[in-house]
Amino acid sequence: MLETQAWVLYRGERRSDGRPEPGRLMLETFRFREPTEEEVLAEPLYGCWEGNMSHALERVPVDVCRFRREEKVVLGNAGVVRVVRTGSAVTSVQPGDICLVFGNAEPDAQGYMVKALAYDAADTMGVLAKQIRLHARNLIRIPPGSRHSLKQWAAFSLRYITAWSNWRLAYGCWRLQMTEADRPVPFVVGWGGGVSYAQLLLAKLAGCRVAMISSQAQRLRELATVGILPIDRRHFPDLSFEPERYASDLDYKKRYVRSEKSFLALLEEAGQGQDVDIFLDHLGAPVYPATLKALGRQGVIATAGWKHGAELLNTSRSSECISRHQHIHTHYARYSEGVAATAFAENTGWLPAVDQERVYPWEEVPQLVEDYTQGRLSTYFPLFQINPE
Numbered sequence: 001m002l003e004t005q006a007w008v009l010y011r012g013e014r015r016s017d018g019r020p021e022p023g024r025l026m027l028e029t030f031r032f033r034e035p036t037e038e039e040v041l042a043e044p045l046y047g048c049w050e051g052n053m054s055h056a057l058e059r060v061p062v063d064v065c066r067f068r069r070e071e072k073v074v075l076g077n078a079g080v081v082r083v084v085r086t087g088s089a090v091t092s093v094q095p096g097d098i099c100l101v102f103g104n105a106e107p108d109a110q111g112y113m114v115k116a117l118a119y120d121a122a123d124t125m126g127v128l129a130k131q132i133r134l135h136a137r138n139l140i141r142i143p144p145g146s147r148h149s150l151k152q153w154a155a156f157s158l159r160y161i162t163a164w165s166n167w168r169l170a171y172g173c174w175r176l177q178m179t180e181a182d183r184p185v186p187f188v189v190g191w192g193g194g195v196s197y198a199q200l201l202l203a204k205l206a207g208c209r210v211a212m213i214s215s216q217a218q219r220l221r222e223l224a225t226v227g228i229l230p231i232d233r234r235h236f237p238d239l240s241f242e243p244e245r246y247a248s249d250l251d252y253k254k255r256y257v258r259s260e261k262s263f264l265a266l267l268e269e270a271g272q273g274q275d276v277d278i279f280l281d282h283l284g285a286p287v288y289p290a291t292l293k294a295l296g297r298q299g300v301i302a303t304a305g306w307k308h309g310a311e312l313l314n315t316s317r318s319s320e321c322i323s324r325h326q327h328i329h330t331h332y333a334r335y336s337e338g339v340a341a342t343a344f345a346e347n348t349g350w351l352p353a354v355d356q357e358r359v360y361p362w363e364e365v366p367q368l369v370e371d372y373t374q375g376r377l378s379t380y381f382p383l384f385q386i387n388p389e
Contacts, residue, residue, distance in 0.1 A: 002041075006030035006129035007365050008072045009056060011065035020059035025128070025366055030074060032125060035133045037087035042099070042134055044127035045389055046154035046359070047079035049372055049382040051305065052119050057369065068122040076126030077103035077118040078158035080142070080150045081134070082387070090136045098150065099139040100157040101127060102338050107137075111334035127386060128365065140338050143346045150389060151359065152351040155194075155381035156342075158332075160351065162304045163198035164341035165333035170199075170278055170302035171206065173326045177298045178277070185209055187271040189294070190280035191287060192219065192233070194352070194380035195304055199280050200228050201350060208278075211270045218378040229270050236263040240286040260290050267294050278302060295325060302328040352381050360384040 007025040015021055035041050053075045056064045065073055083097045093099055104113040105121035117138055118126025125132040142153055174186065188203040190196030192214035200210040204227055212223050215233035223230040233239075236259035238252075245252050267276060275296025281287060284306035292315070295301055320327075333341070345351050357379050360368040365384055371377050 001031050001033060002131065002133075003029055003031050004129050004131040006074045008074055008128075009065065010072045011070070012059050012063045020063050023057045023059060025057070025075075025369065027363075030072075030129060032133055035085075035087050037089040039133055039135050040086045040090055040093065040139065041084045042081035042132055042139075043084055044076070044079055044081045044101075044129065044132060044386040045098070046150055047076050047127040047384050047386060048155050048158065049368055049384065050078050050158050052077065052116065054369075054372065056119060062120070064120055067120055070122065073118070074125045074129045074132070075118050076128040077101060077116055078154065079127040079386075080154045080157070081127065081132070081139070083139070084131070086136070092136050093139050093141055097139075098142045100142060100153055100338070100342065101134070102138050102140045102161070102335065103158055104332055104335065104338075105135070105138060107334060111336065113332045113334070116332065130387060137335060140335075140342050142342070146346060148346065148349070148351050149355050151354050151357075151383055154383060155352045155354045156345060159194035159381065160198045160345065161333050161338045161341050162330075163195045163202065164344070165337045166195070166280075166302055166304040166328065166330045167199040167202045168337075169330060170280070170300050170328045171203070173328060174278055174298070174300045177324060177326075183277065186277040187211075187274045187296075188278045188280070189213070189231075189267065189270070189276045191283045191291075192216075192380075193282050195282050196280045197223075197228075197380055198350075198352070199302075201226065203278070204228070205348075205350075209271070209274075211267075216378055219380075231266055231270055235266060236260070239263050239290055241289050242286070260293070263290055264294055275299065282306065292320075292325070295323075298324045300326045300328055302330075304330045304332070354379065354381050354383060357381065357383060362386055 009023050012020045079101045083093050083095050085095055103117040105117035105124050106115035108114050115121035117124045186208045188208045189211045190200050203210050211229035211231050213231045213233050214220050220230040238255040238259040276294045278300045279291050279295050281291050281303050282305050
């Protein structure tokens with residue numbers, strides 16, 4: 001057995017009301033088995049805090065420890081590692097290589113992700129440890145001599161690869177219905193978040209008109225600097241749909257309808273009268289009804305996760321059929337997509353600009369969690385350092 005220092009999450013206890021007790025990270029010595037012939041021992045250098053890590057702490061939708069039937073787990077499926085040693089069957093990387101963490105831990109027969117590394121995949125470790133054990137399929141070698149920083153690659157590893165897979169499918173489906181002659185310049189909108197940000201940059205490279213919704217002034221300013229039209233969510237503050245409350249609370253209903261009208265009017269202005277062709281929605285249920293209303297005919301709504309609601313509200317199948325709406329759902333990516341996204345990023349510079357952002361030191365990881373949870377961060381890519389470069 002090997003030992004390392006790690007921030008760990010323990011199995012939660014049930015409260016009297018049946019809901020799980022939220023978790024917190026504990027710093028301790030963590031013991032783990034030796035790597036097999038297909039695995040490597042690695043030292044994480046930088047990690048990026050991801051939404052799935054917060055879901056794990058909140059134990060929503062599941063207590064990942066209980067789901068994995070383990071007493072404690074090490075989270076963290078986005079980052080950059082240095083390979084220390086490899087198993088005898090590993091040929092894709094060698095000691096000393098710097099690699100992206102690729103979070104597809106359990107792929108299906110076609111390579112698409114079923115379970116995620118350091119989340120719901122049992123017997124896996126994440127980057128919240130000084131040393132970790134990884135299967136070789138969970139590493140993508142960063143191009144030697146890369147002109148991009150390790151911080152950028154750490155921020156890239158999960159959100160940007162997710163964006164690559166989701167955008168390829170969403171845009172491809174839309175173009176099957178709408179040719180260049182039909183719509184030479186598509187209008188693409190995203191709710192705020194790192195995945196949407198990365199997808200909108202891809203959409204911009206594809207010649208689309210792009211806009212992104214955010215409520216933070218600094219983010220809105222930054223969007224404008226990279227050619228993404230910013231839409232200020234503060235102009236529609238009550239756009240969070242709650243079906244039962246909508247049916248029973250007249251004041252809430254009036255405020256929601258007012259916000260929805262403002263939302264639709266701002267999107268019409270941003271699109272210069274053109275409906276939204278592709279809507280990137282990684283938030284979920286609270287914004288879903290308004291998102292569908294904004295979507296034009298032959299439009300695509302795409303998601304690769306959720307932040308504020310995993311369950312979709314009722315959808316009118318007849319309306320969606322008549323409108324020829326396509327609903328795209330993806331879950332991270334398969335390995336070949338990760339490799340392609342990495343090569344594209346190296347060649348084009350399609351990576352987040354994070355080198356001037358604050359990087360939380362190892363001992364301040366709990367502070368990062370608190371800042372992220374309380375909404376104090378303006379960055380889409382909260383970074384932390386584990387080991388020196």
